[in-house]
Amino acid sequence: GDSVTQMEGPVTLSEEAFLTINCTYTATGYPSLFWYVQYPGEGLQLLLKATKADDKGSNKGFEATYRKETTSFHLEKGSVQVSDSAVYFCALSAISGDTGRRALTFGSGTRLQVQP
């Protein structure tokens, strides 16, 4: 079945440091890929997405490129801020069978802590 593996946390960085959170996936067919973010006490929010190979998703200074050859979708940001402290989830979505289901398969999440 489909699966997503992301680096374990917590990741602790100083403000303005460069961020990389690794994500690799296993899926049949051609899934869409996502990064969701969960701020303390809040629900999941879509951060960025990519629907096909070589697409780059970007939002709020974060970027991730859909790499089919390495089955990866690593999240990067050039300069993190304290306000970026949250849990980040990599996820994939693929059509399932005849139902049209596009349920998300999530990684286990990576907690980012940014210190001033």
Added chain:
Amino acid sequence: DTGVSQDPRHKITKRGQNVTFRCDPISEHNRLYWYRQTLGQGPEFLTYFQNEAQLEKSRLLSDRFSAERPKGSFSTLEIQRTEQGDSAMYLCASSPTRGSGIEQFFGPGTRLTVL
């Protein structure tokens, strides 16, 4: 705000009791999903509706769990005879059918604690 809403936000119950959660999706969204998230893990798929039809259920959804979506609007998730292992965050998400419909919008979740 017309996002996905869930009620209640928190529920504490004793083992063996029944609980019911409600999800109100974004009004024009035909697809509705339930997920369960345990501490330190990512959400796991439970069940999926397209309009009022429940099209798929995960193996995680034991026979103590039942979900409905009457009239294709709000949805309810009921857990009968709760067990301590049911303690988790229950998330609801919705997405549109038109277009690719790949983006899911999540509610704030219902945190269930079974004592």
